Amino acid sequence: MSAGWAFIEMAKNIPRKTYLSYLRRSVYGNLDLSEKGDDFWNFGPMKVTPQQQVAFLVKVYEHKTIFSRRNTDILNG
Numbered sequence: 840m841s842a843g844w845a846f847i848e849m850a851k852n853i854p855r856k857t858y859l860s861y862l863r864r865s866v867y868g869n870l871d872l873s874e875k876g877d878d879f880w881n882f883g884p885m886k887v888t889p890q891q892q893v894a895f896l897v898k899v900y901e902h903k904t905i906f907s908r909r910n911t912d913i914l915n916g
Contacts, residue, residue: 843881850877864905867895 850858855872862868867887874883898904902911 843878846880847877850879861905865895865898867891 859870859872862870862872868891869884869886871884871886872879874885876882879885895904899906899911899914902908904911
């Protein structure tokens with residue numbers, strides 16, 4: 840099941856500069872948000888490598904992200 844709709848809805852309400860800041864600070868993806876549409880996660884040049892995905896998930900598990908402990912606890916279940 841895909842949560843693509845959630846990313847599209849967030850993109851409508853979050854400025855690109857804010858997205859870029861979080862992606863940069865999270866070391867996630869190639870930081871290319873040049874796609875003009877709200878669905879830039881699926882279309883356009885924005886890419887995330889499998890290595891970046893795994894590295895980020897390890898950080899989530901170890902509570903070493905830029906996000907609060909409360910938020911990573913929610914993700915860790």
